[in-house]
Amino acid sequence: MHKEVTVKEDGRLLVYYTFESARASRSAAADNAHADSKTRAEMVKAQNQETLP
């Protein structure tokens, strides 16, 4: 468990709790999303190249 203690502008306490497994799955999801978008971008580029005169 990673704990980050901060204070809001009005002086109230604000604490973030982050867990390794959740962080790992989030970064995996982000990697997948990035990979997906890269794949999509490559597909669009490829399609565009195919349709170029």
Place this chain on the structure above:
Amino acid sequence: MRWNPVMAEWVVTATHRQDRTFLPPADYCPLCPTSEGGFPTEVPRSEYDFVVFENKFPSLMKNAPEPSFEGTELFPVQSSQGICEVVLYSSDHKSTLTEMPVEKLAQLIKVWRDRYEQLGARDEIRYVFIFENKGEAIGVTIHHPHGQIYAFSHMPPRIERELQSEADHFARTHRCLHCDIIQEERADGRRVFAENDGFIALIPFYARYPYETHVYSLQHLPSLASFSEEDEWQLANLLHVVLNKFDNLFGFSLPYMMVMHQRPTDGDESAYPGSHFHIEFYPPNRTAEKLKYLAGCESGAGTFVNDTLPEEKAAELRATKPTLEDL
């Protein structure tokens, strides 16, 4: 706070709470993460696992102002000292505890434990009360999945009464009252509807609400601070079963009040030998369409009238999916 000399209890007056956020549209939820270009919420980041922050509209305050009324001998007043925190379970506005996997529930238990220890370590705090109100039927004003913590500088009356019963039982028998309750409930078995290696879920013999559920640690664990990793996992596992049974009971997300009872933080185990960690759920539904109201007899006389038998309601929950084997 104002003292009620008739009932011998404090009443918190918090008039600023009249202006608190009331059922905001999902697009303007103050508990969602702050999105890029969006309005600022309570959480400045774009995502989070769990967040705890001090309530903007607290009933109890760290630096509580002096009471606006001067007390008398008959009507003493006291500043509302304490801390009120909000615990956000997820950045997903539409999720509920029920939908969370066991692993996420185990993480939440670690967060609860940390808050119990942090708040309980303060000299002025006598009792750390962790709870959740779920559903509009309970009076929830914001739907985003969250619970609350009230760290009291005085002992709340219901807790005080429970502590007295625990102390009386211990003085008489040298045993924990709750351990004896668990033993008798297990021996009878009719009111138990789920159990794993560490915890048990039952509708107590003396239930006030039809589906009132108590989740007990089978071992004598005074508080979250005594939990091992395995205890946390076992509790998460059983909570997952109980919450899913609740939602499958009538086919909708069941409203409830969930409250945690554990050892006060103004004394060690020797001061409170009868404290035994447990969670109590009070769902207000007595059927899918009908609610149990705290009406004249309950509110005026303090005697609950339960229109159902705990043995029958526990049988319903036992028959409702999932069981531990289904997971």
